[in-house]
Amino acid sequence: MKQELENFIIESDIRLNYFNDIINCIIDNEKRILDFFKLEKLPKKVNVLILSYEPFKNFIISKYGEILSYVSGDSDSLTSTIRILNISDQIKYTTHTDANIDKIKGTILHEIVHQCHHVYHNDYNQITWFAEGLATNISNQKYELQKLDECDFLKLKNDFRHYKDGYKFSYTIVNYILKNYTNKEITKLYSNPNYLRGKSDTIFEEAKSWIKDKFNGIDYK
Numbered sequence: 001m002k003q004e005l006e007n008f009i010i011e012s013d014i015r016l017n018y019f020n021d022i023i024n025c026i027i028d029n030e031k032r033i034l035d036f037f038k039l040e041k042l043p044k045k046v047n048v049l050i051l052s053y054e055p056f057k058n059f060i061i062s063k064y065g066e067i068l069s070y071v072s073g074d075s076d077s078l079t080s081t082i083r084i085l086n087i088s089d090q091i092k093y094t095t096h097t098d099a100n101i102d103k104i105k106g107t108i109l110h111e112i113v114h115q116c117h118h119v120y121h122n123d124y125n126q127i128t129w130f131a132e133g134l135a136t137n138i139s140n141q142k143y144e145l146q147k148l149d150e151c152d153f154l155k156l157k158n159d160f161r162h163y164k165d166g167y168k169f170s171y172t173i174v175n176y177i178l179k180n181y182t183n184k185e186i187t188k189l190y191s192n193p194n195y196l197r198g199k200s201d202t203i204f205e206e207a208k209s210w211i212k213d214k215f216n217g218i219d220y221k
Helices: 019-036 053-064 087-093 101-118 128-138 153-158 166-180 183-191 193-215
Strands: 002-004 008-012 046-051 073-076 081-085
Touching: 008 019, 019 046, 019 101, 046 053, 046 101, 053 073, 053 081, 053 087, 073 101, 081 087, 081 101, 087 101, 101 128, 128 153, 128 166, 128 183, 153 166, 153 193, 166 183, 166 193, 183 193
Parallel strands: 008 046, 046 081
Antiparallel strands: 002 008, 073 081
């Protein structure tokens, strides 16, 4: 199955009864995501591959040396390719036993956010948390705000892939940024990795105070 759009080429290695739903989801959301990153279009078309487990697993292992049980999608900047595990194989082989069409749409939009972010840079040393927080927020994936008192920010920065609840903590920190920073400052954060690294500890402390106020009933934004 295959369909080509202005910015994306979507393919699946098996027949999917939800293939058109995926196409429509991308069409409905691509301008909103591109606008956030101040992009009129992507520099080159991105391949979106909806894959069975074996080819998905083989790629992930070749790239990272392992496949973690929660992994169901990947955005590869070098080849402008998104790889997503199909719903039935997510249920069989990952911790996403509740996978469904809405969740796979969210994963695809999450990876599209990464592809847009890649246009600016591919340096995520100690700032993967920010990239993942952007992706979860902009794709409207269903995460809840978390108290940050128990977040080990040093580990979140240095070993995101193996940090339990890393996505939840990152969602919360970036939610704070999106609701409290100016558009100009947000642009600087996603486009300048050195600037973001320099601001990270301050952002975390601000977000920790902000979320504590929220949980205590003080809601400024």
